[in-house]
Amino acid sequence: MRTTARLLTGTALTVLTLGALAAPPAYADNHERADTTERTENQDRGENHERTDNHQGGDKKERLEIFPTTAAPGERITVNTTACGSGGHGIGDAQSLGAGDFQLSQGAHKEIVVGHFTVPHHAKPGTYSIAVACDNGRTAKGNLEIRHHHQGPSGHVRTGIGGSVGPDSTQIAAGVALLAAAAVGGTWLLRRRASGAQGR
Amino acid sequence: MSTKSKAWGIAAAACLGIWLVENGSEPVTPPVPSAAEAFAAGPEQHTDAAADPLPPSAPVRLRIPKIGVDTPVMRLGLAPDRSLQVPPAGDSNLAGWYKDGTPPGAKGTAIVAGHVDNAKGPAVFYALGTLKKGQRVEVDRADGRTAVFTIDAVEVYENDAFPDRKVYGQADRAELRVITCGGGFTKKSGYQGNVVAFAHLIGVR
Numbered sequence: 001m002r003t004t005a006r007l008l009t010g011t012a013l014t015v016l017t018l019g020a021l022a023a024p025p026a027y028a029d030n031h032e033r034a035d036t037t038e039r040t041e042n043q044d045r046g047e048n049h050e051r052t053d054n055h056q057g058g059d060k061k062e063r064l065e066i067f068p069t070t071a072a073p074g075e076r077i078t079v080n081t082t083a084c085g086s087g088g089h090g091i092g093d094a095q096s097l098g099a100g101d102f103q104l105s106q107g108a109h110k111e112i113v114v115g116h117f118t119v120p121h122h123a124k125p126g127t128y129s130i131a132v133a134c135d136n137g138r139t140a141k142g143n144l145e146i147r148h149h150h151q152g153p154s155g156h157v158r159t160g161i162g163g164s165v166g167p168d169s170t171q172i173a174a175g176v177a178l179l180a181a182a183a184v185g186g187t188w189l190l191r192r193r194a195s196g197a198q199g200r
Numbered sequence: 201m202s203t204k205s206k207a208w209g210i211a212a213a214a215c216l217g218i219w220l221v222e223n224g225s226e227p228v229t230p231p232v233p234s235a236a237e238a239f240a241a242g243p244e245q246h247t248d249a250a251a252d253p254l255p256p257s258a259p260v261r262l263r264i265p266k267i268g269v270d271t272p273v274m275r276l277g278l279a280p281d282r283s284l285q286v287p288p289a290g291d292s293n294l295a296g297w298y299k300d301g302t303p304p305g306a307k308g309t310a311i312v313a314g315h316v317d318n319a320k321g322p323a324v325f326y327a328l329g330t331l332k333k334g335q336r337v338e339v340d341r342a343d344g345r346t347a348v349f350t351i352d353a354v355e356v357y358e359n360d361a362f363p364d365r366k367v368y369g370q371a372d373r374a375e376l377r378v379i380t381c382g383g384g385f386t387k388k389s390g391y392q393g394n395v396v397a398f399a400h401l402i403g404v405r
Contacts, residue, residue: 023328106330152301152368153284157313160230160381160391161289164317164326168224178340182214 057119064142066186072148073121080102084134085114092117097128097146104132121147219346229385230316231303231329233354233395241353248334248350253307253374259297259341262304262312264378266335267327274341276313277301284313284379302370304339305347305401307383309371312339313379316391317351325380329354329395332390337376349376349399358384358393365398 062083071077077094081104084090090104092115099117107114115132123146132140235241259273276285276296287296295314302308315323339351357363367377376399383393 011304029351079231102356117391145258146399153278153298153311154282154364154368156362156394157284157286157379158390159286159313159325160316160323160385161318162387162390163319164322165227165385167230168228171220171224175217175222175224178213178217180217182210182217185210185213187208189203189210193203 022146025180062138062140064130066130066144067143069143069191070145070147071119072124073146075119076116077119077144078114078116079130080107080112080114081130081132081134081140082111083132083140085136085139086111086140088113088134088136090115090132090134093131093133094128096130097144100122106136111184119144140190205259222388227385230322230326230382230395231384232356233331237331237351237354238259239398241355250373250399251348253401253405254305254341254345254347255343256303257345258299258345259304259310259312259329260337260343261340262378263297263338263340264328264331264336265338266332267325267330271295271314271324273297273312276345284311286287286313287315289315289318289323292318292320295324301338302374303341304376305341305345305374305404307372308375309369309375310339311368311375311377311379313363316395324355325378325395328378328380328397329356329382330380332395337378337397338375338405345392346405347374347376347401347404348403352398352400354395354397355394356393358383359391362394371400375399376401382385 002037006113047119062081063082066080067078068075073092079092081090084104087106089106092102092104094100094102094117096165098120102117104113104114104115106112113134125146128144130142134140144185178188261271262273271293272295274287274294274296276287276298277300278298279285284298285296287294292315294313297304298311298313300309304310304312315324316326316328317323331351331353332379333351333353335351337351338351339347357367366376369378375390377398378397380390380395381393382395383391385391
């Protein structure tokens with residue numbers, strides 16, 4: 001029984017994730033609507049009603065609150081949502097970062113379900129999508145950013161100003177000396193020629 | 201006849217002079233490692249076996265005898281953009297160690313950086329790019345021990361292609377990185393890259 005339920009929610013999540021990936025942001029709402037039409041009308045109505053309550057900053061998806069929103073490997077993450085309804089239950093999917101599934105159940109507030117998972121130590125830096133499928137058929141999504149806090153420095157090091165970069169002054173000095181000698185020699189030669197011509 | 205040959209001599213001297221001035225005006229940049237010193241040129245580790253790592257202890261002095269480096273070592277943190285801070289540029293003989301990372305000689309990757317030059321001219325790691333595989337780096341530590349490293353490779357990287365993991369990534373043995381600026385230089389954007397010497401611990405004195 002349990003395995004079947006798990007399988008079903010897993011499939012639902014996959015479908016949802018695929019839909020979300022395939023749909024450009026502008027059509028995301030349409031997709032969710034298509035999703036919901038497969039469910040009973042009652043649930044659909046309920047969702048629409050809740051949705052208007054949840055309109056925050058024009059975001060039409062069910063929101064999944066994730067704490068902290070930026071975490072390092074090994075950190076424990078808490079997620080919560082109102083999508084599952086009062087006294088609801090849901091299954092979260094953190095497979096994108098290799099943390100598997102986790103359960104969400106009613107927390108301190110009746111209308112909010114809460115769940116936890118731990119960021120695996122092998123998780124690479126990046127943004128990961130966390131999804132929750134509620135028993136009432138609704139879903140919520142949110143993003144978690146993984147950063148390696150204790151990774152140490154990053155990027156190149158500014159260890160130079162350029163004071164050693166410059167012309168080769170010895171070579172220039174030698175060149176200038178040669179040019180000066182040539183000028184003196186040339187002048188002397190010309191003068192001698194000039195005076196020789198006059199003497200003739 | 202002799203006047204003619206004298207004239208030719210003067211003309212030749214003038215040409216040589218012009219060439220010297222022109223050639224000398226080309227900016228001279230700090231040495232960069234040759235391809236032979238890169239990892240790609242040969243086996244990553246050569247014959248010098250890795251020594252057992254030491255317990256952590258902060259570095260106080262660093263020497264690279266082959267290029268005449270003998271410098272005190274200060275502590276460095278991270279800049280807001282997470283890049284490694286650098287020692288004050290005014291001191292031309294000062295290296296810095298990333299204090300929140302591995303100390304030289306301990307298991308992991310110890311990071312040391314120093315200037316290639318400052319406003320006055322060459323600085324502590326000017327000749328880093330001339331180091332060869334197998335040459336030694338010695339680090340005196342606060343616990344009185346000296347960690348002796350051997351160079352595994354010396355590579356140069358463009359600033360926007362700096363391999364974080366390769367340089368800063370943790371190692372299973374005691375390793376050391378010595379970093380300075382290098383590569384091309386433009387007045388507008390400064391040095392175009394970093395020279396990085398990779399080394400591992402081979403002994404303790």
